[in-house]
Amino acid sequence: MSLFERLKADNLDDWQAYTRHSFVKQLATGELPEHAFRTYLQQDYLFLIHFSRAYALAVYKSPRLSDMRNALEGLKAIMDVEMDLHVELCAGWGISRDELETLPEASETMAYTRFVLETGLRGDLLDLQVALAPCILGYGEIARENALAKPAGPAADAYRRWLDEYGGNDYQSVAQDFSSWTDQTAEIYMTEARFAALSEIFNQASRLEADFWQMGLKA
Amino acid sequence: MSLFERLKADNLDDWQAYTRHSFVKQLATGELPEHAFRTYLQQDYLFLIHFSRAYALAVYKSPRLSDMRNALEGLKAIMDVEMDLHVELCAGWGISRDELETLPEASETMAYTRFVLETGLRGDLLDLQVALAPCILGYGEIARENALAKPAGPAADAYRRWLDEYGGNDYQSVAQDFSSWTDQTAEIYMTEARFAALSEIFNQASRLEADFWQMGLKA
Amino acid sequence: MSLFERLKADNLDDWQAYTRHSFVKQLATGELPEHAFRTYLQQDYLFLIHFSRAYALAVYKSPRLSDMRNALEGLKAIMDVEMDLHVELCAGWGISRDELETLPEASETMAYTRFVLETGLRGDLLDLQVALAPCILGYGEIARENALAKPAGPAADAYRRWLDEYGGNDYQSVAQDFSSWTDQTAEIYMTEARFAALSEIFNQASRLEADFWQMGLKA
Amino acid sequence: MSLFERLKADNLDDWQAYTRHSFVKQLATGELPEHAFRTYLQQDYLFLIHFSRAYALAVYKSPRLSDMRNALEGLKAIMDVEMDLHVELCAGWGISRDELETLPEASETMAYTRFVLETGLRGDLLDLQVALAPCILGYGEIARENALAKPAGPAADAYRRWLDEYGGNDYQSVAQDFSSWTDQTAEIYMTEARFAALSEIFNQASRLEADFWQMGLKA
Numbered sequence: 001m002s003l004f005e006r007l008k009a010d011n012l013d014d015w016q017a018y019t020r021h022s023f024v025k026q027l028a029t030g031e032l033p034e035h036a037f038r039t040y041l042q043q044d045y046l047f048l049i050h051f052s053r054a055y056a057l058a059v060y061k062s063p064r065l066s067d068m069r070n071a072l073e074g075l076k077a078i079m080d081v082e083m084d085l086h087v088e089l090c091a092g093w094g095i096s097r098d099e100l101e102t103l104p105e106a107s108e109t110m111a112y113t114r115f116v117l118e119t120g121l122r123g124d125l126l127d128l129q130v131a132l133a134p135c136i137l138g139y140g141e142i143a144r145e146n147a148l149a150k151p152a153g154p155a156a157d158a159y160r161r162w163l164d165e166y167g168g169n170d171y172q173s174v175a176q177d178f179s180s181w182t183d184q185t186a187e188i189y190m191t192e193a194r195f196a197a198l199s200e201i202f203n204q205a206s207r208l209e210a211d212f213w214q215m216g217l218k219a
Numbered sequence: 220m221s222l223f224e225r226l227k228a229d230n231l232d233d234w235q236a237y238t239r240h241s242f243v244k245q246l247a248t249g250e251l252p253e254h255a256f257r258t259y260l261q262q263d264y265l266f267l268i269h270f271s272r273a274y275a276l277a278v279y280k281s282p283r284l285s286d287m288r289n290a291l292e293g294l295k296a297i298m299d300v301e302m303d304l305h306v307e308l309c310a311g312w313g314i315s316r317d318e319l320e321t322l323p324e325a326s327e328t329m330a331y332t333r334f335v336l337e338t339g340l341r342g343d344l345l346d347l348q349v350a351l352a353p354c355i356l357g358y359g360e361i362a363r364e365n366a367l368a369k370p371a372g373p374a375a376d377a378y379r380r381w382l383d384e385y386g387g388n389d390y391q392s393v394a395q396d397f398s399s400w401t402d403q404t405a406e407i408y409m410t411e412a413r414f415a416a417l418s419e420i421f422n423q424a425s426r427l428e429a430d431f432w433q434m435g436l437k438a
Numbered sequence: 439m440s441l442f443e444r445l446k447a448d449n450l451d452d453w454q455a456y457t458r459h460s461f462v463k464q465l466a467t468g469e470l471p472e473h474a475f476r477t478y479l480q481q482d483y484l485f486l487i488h489f490s491r492a493y494a495l496a497v498y499k500s501p502r503l504s505d506m507r508n509a510l511e512g513l514k515a516i517m518d519v520e521m522d523l524h525v526e527l528c529a530g531w532g533i534s535r536d537e538l539e540t541l542p543e544a545s546e547t548m549a550y551t552r553f554v555l556e557t558g559l560r561g562d563l564l565d566l567q568v569a570l571a572p573c574i575l576g577y578g579e580i581a582r583e584n585a586l587a588k589p590a591g592p593a594a595d596a597y598r599r600w601l602d603e604y605g606g607n608d609y610q611s612v613a614q615d616f617s618s619w620t621d622q623t624a625e626i627y628m629t630e631a632r633f634a635a636l637s638e639i640f641n642q643a644s645r646l647e648a649d650f651w652q653m654g655l656k657a
Numbered sequence: 658m659s660l661f662e663r664l665k666a667d668n669l670d671d672w673q674a675y676t677r678h679s680f681v682k683q684l685a686t687g688e689l690p691e692h693a694f695r696t697y698l699q700q701d702y703l704f705l706i707h708f709s710r711a712y713a714l715a716v717y718k719s720p721r722l723s724d725m726r727n728a729l730e731g732l733k734a735i736m737d738v739e740m741d742l743h744v745e746l747c748a749g750w751g752i753s754r755d756e757l758e759t760l761p762e763a764s765e766t767m768a769y770t771r772f773v774l775e776t777g778l779r780g781d782l783l784d785l786q787v788a789l790a791p792c793i794l795g796y797g798e799i800a801r802e803n804a805l806a807k808p809a810g811p812a813a814d815a816y817r818r819w820l821d822e823y824g825g826n827d828y829q830s831v832a833q834d835f836s837s838w839t840d841q842t843a844e845i846y847m848t849e850a851r852f853a854a855l856s857e858i859f860n861q862a863s864r865l866e867a868d869f870w871q872m873g874l875k876a
Contacts, residue, residue: 049722065758079729114333122501123501278494413845549772557771
């Protein structure tokens with residue numbers, strides 16, 4: 001059983017409140033209002049900037065050269081690829097790069113991103129990885145759970161593309177690699193006595209992710 | 220004009236949305252539901268723990284020995300005095316220390332505290348001070364603005380005590396000293412080109428403070 | 439067996455190269471040239487400033503409120519007491535406070551202090567405690583091993599006072615408490631797989647401490 | 658006048674003690690003993706690991722997305738290119754990758770690298786850049802000053818290759834870009850009142866670089 005599986009099992013209600021949030025369900029059916037998705041997309045750009053910072057922090061905090069290399073691959077994937085894809089995707093919704101970069105950051109975006117970063121600074125690489133897990137592994141799980149979804153309505157294509165992006169082999173193997181890397185760190189830094197504190201980090205991060213969906217919905 | 224006055228002037232709407240929030244107005248009249256205040260009080264205990272960590276971070280980040288001494292005084296004031304007062308105050312509402320220490324942290328508590336800490340780690344002492352300012356100086360201002368308030372109703376005494384605490388000479392001079400200390404840092408580290416970034420930190424922190432009141436209200 | 443005892447046993451040669459360094463032996467006999475001790479004393483003042491920062495960092499990084507309280511006691515002991523004692527001690531050697539505060543920092547002072555701080559920032563509280571251990575626990579051990587020493591010569595009184603300071607009950611119980619606190623952290627955060635990395639931190643810190651004595655001697 | 662030029666002018670003696678160190682002069686003539694260069698090369702590998710961490714820290718601490726991109730380019734240049742080149746270079750001297758990765762870190766390597774990292778964590782991006790400058794810009798200057806050197810003796814080819822590496826267009830433009838990037842940060846974060854503290858960082862880093870050469874020589 002991976003550490004991730006164990007953390008999920010220990011926080012099942014909050015985990016499902018996040019991964020099966022109305023935002024997700026409505027995205028899968030296509031009922032999600034376009035402006036909800038648009039708000040989400042915009043904030044997700046700011047999110048990616050801080051997520052890059054979190055991967056850079058992981059490089060800094062890595063105890064071994066192999067950890068540094070893993071974290072650097074994650075950092076490059078976001079800054080060299082994913083952010084450009086995101087800008088493109090936003091362009092399709094008529095949101096310009098300038099608009100993205102001057103956007104006020106929503107409370108929910110600040111809340112989750114700063115929580116991840118500060119958790120990493122306060123603790124060790126394992127704390128940081130556990131704080132990142134709900135995002136990286138949750139998106140993968142959401143896309144798998146909705147692999148057969150057929151969104152309908154005006155934004156059907158965009159929602160299908162989103163599900164395909166995170167359900168595709170590329171992202172799924174990124175998520176799998178992240179889970180394995182976390183397990184490797186846990187082999188060295190995890191104790192039973194420490195599990196409760198890690199589970200609390202996982203719980204808090206999952207709740208903050210659910211808030212992030214809610215931010216989209218309430219837009 | 221102190222840096223604080225200038226930051227306030229640059230963010231007047233968000234500043235007043237925080238300092239004149241319904242929570243504050245209802246506290247001043249006494250209309251604030253007791254469970255709203257109680258929820259606020261409980262979360263404020265968790266807030267103080269992270270606030271202590273922020274002052275410890277200020278000691279670590281201080282460029283000069285005199286800055287370290289200022290930050291240490293703040294740290295001692297919270298950990299050696301304010302937290303015990305808070306436990307006493309909570310006891311008056313039937314909330315035990317054990318209950319306080321095992322309380323789940325609200326999203327709004329995480330959001331503001333981690334924002335302050337991470338801002339301090341990312342930047343310099345001035346960034347950290349500006350992130351702390353809405354809390355330290357805002358409470359002082361709220362108490363001054365409501366100095367003549369006469370709360371009525373079942374929780375009138377508690378609300379009056381809260382206003383007296385922050386309106387009293389002790390807290391007012393803590394706030395004044397913090398403002399002067401920030402100005403001293405600004406003399407060395409502030410440039411006009413940097414003002415916009417500092418103002419954004421102040422704005423974000425003020426918005427997260429308003430969310431913290433809202434958390435109490437929606438309880 | 440405490441973690442400290444185990445770390446010492448794993449690094450016996452480097453540990454003794456530090457705790458039984460010529461500087462220490464000459465201090466115990468009184469042969470140590472006065473300017474060597476004077477140089478040491480001056481740099482030790484700068485050392486204490488960074489050591490305070492390390493304790494402040496420990497407050498920030500503490501996973502539990504009880505850890506924060508332990509770290510704060512250490513911080514107060516240095517900044518509120520030990521630094522003033524040090525200034526007094528230096529005054530006895532004709533070194534003014536101004537002189538202390540404008541002193542250029544020796545490479546060896548920078549090396550050990552920044553190593554401790556950076557180790558703490560990179561890792562967790564246990565890493566920080568292990569990096570601090572050679573200083574806190576080594577001084578205690580040196581004073582115990584030389585408890586019966588009778589320094590002779592012109593600086594005999596000063597050397598005896600130094601040995602008494604660190605051999606006295608106050609310091610010995612500070613050292614014992616630090617060791618117990620580290621063991622408490624280790625109960626939660628230590629794994630066998632992690633021991634090698636902790637031992638390397640202990641080894642590096644011990645070598646940097648030996649360099650610090652050498653800096654005095656070569657003056 | 659760039660900030661770098663100004664910092665150099667303010668620390669000319671320590672700057673030249675580093676850039677015109679006997680190690681450098683002997684490398685330029687070819688008199689440098691091969692084991693001195695070999696020791697330097699080995700430690701420089703460990704240095705590069707921590708230097709990568711410093712660039713990752715710069716990504717984390719960057720106030721703007723453009724700063725993050727600059728820092729990421731530096732990080733990739735070291736981890737994806739320079740470290741492999743270094744392993745190759747070491748292989749030419751019969752030093753295997755395994756040997757490099759298990760090498761004990763010299764005090765001088767710890768001293769400079771941890772100073773850079775901790776300076777960056779304590780302060781802001783500008784502090785970090787100024788701590789990195791003696792390394793990045795000093796190597797460029799050393800290579801330019803010895804562009805016409807014709808090392809003789811058994812290791813002549815290796816020493817010439819070293820000078821060509823850092824004197825070549827690629828490295829020279831890396832250095833120039835770093836200087837410009839630092840100037841851009843300074844435009845926002847530099848004040849006259851702050852110059853003395855920046856100059857002290859530059860001074861300390863230059864002295865620790867000179868110690869690093871000395872470590873090679875004394876081998």
